[in-house]
Amino acid sequence: SLHWDQASRWGIDWLGRLAAYAPAVAGNQIWMADATSGPTDPDAIQKAALSLFCQRLGNEVLTISIGSTKGFRDMTSERPPDRVVLAGKEAGWPAISQWAFSFRSETDLRVQDTFLAGGLSKEGEPTPTRTLSSEPLTAARQIIDML
Numbered sequence: 001s002l003h004w005d006q007a008s009r010w011g012i013d014w015l016g017r018l019a020a021y022a023p024a025v026a027g028n029q030i031w032m033a034d035a036t037s038g039p040t041d042p043d044a045i046q047k048a049a050l051s052l053f054c055q056r057l058g059n060e061v062l063t064i065s066i067g068s069t070k071g072f073r074d075m076t077s078e079r080p081p082d083r084v085v086l087a088g089k090e091a092g093w094p095a096i097s098q099w100a101f102s103f104r105s106e107t108d109l110r111v112q113d114t115f116l117a118g119g120l121s122k123e124g125e126p127t128p129t130r131t132l133s134s135e136p137l138t139a140a141r142q143i144i145d146m147l
Contacts, residue, residue: 005040012039015048022055028082028147030054032063033103033111035096036088043116046136047087050115053140059147066091066099072106080109082147086129087115112146115139 032051036044051061062081084103086096100111115132130146132139 008042008045009039011045012048015045015052019052019055022052023058027058027060028144029060029062029079030083030085030143031081032061033066033084033086033096033099034063034088035066035086035091035099037090041088041090043088043090046116046134049136050085050087050139053137054143057140057144059144066095069099069102070106072103076107076109080107083113083143084109084111085113085115085132085143086111089116113143 032047034047036047038044047063051063054061066086086100089096104110111129113132114129116134130142132142
């Protein structure tokens, strides 16, 4: 609906503004693979909250669209991520699996956690990742505990 569209965009904008006040740190680097369908996806605001909480807990967060399937080697050559999280599910299994394959092929790293993907799998097979809590603050703490 139009109301959800405007409210979601407003909420994501404000979460982004709050992130600007997160402490600047040289802590762990978390990559978030954005598998939402855009700012009106209900998972998008949850992903933005997870990103903010991870930053507030002293981590650097880099959000990457799963539409980006090249250039990982260059991005990880100086500093590979300490944790890789897949956030969302609406982009669909083919796009998510292509991104994960490209990421793994170029970097030899794996996606370690999924957030709001609900055990997303192909043909009923469980994902080889850990599924985080659907509550952003709890999920952020789970990520930090694994670093």
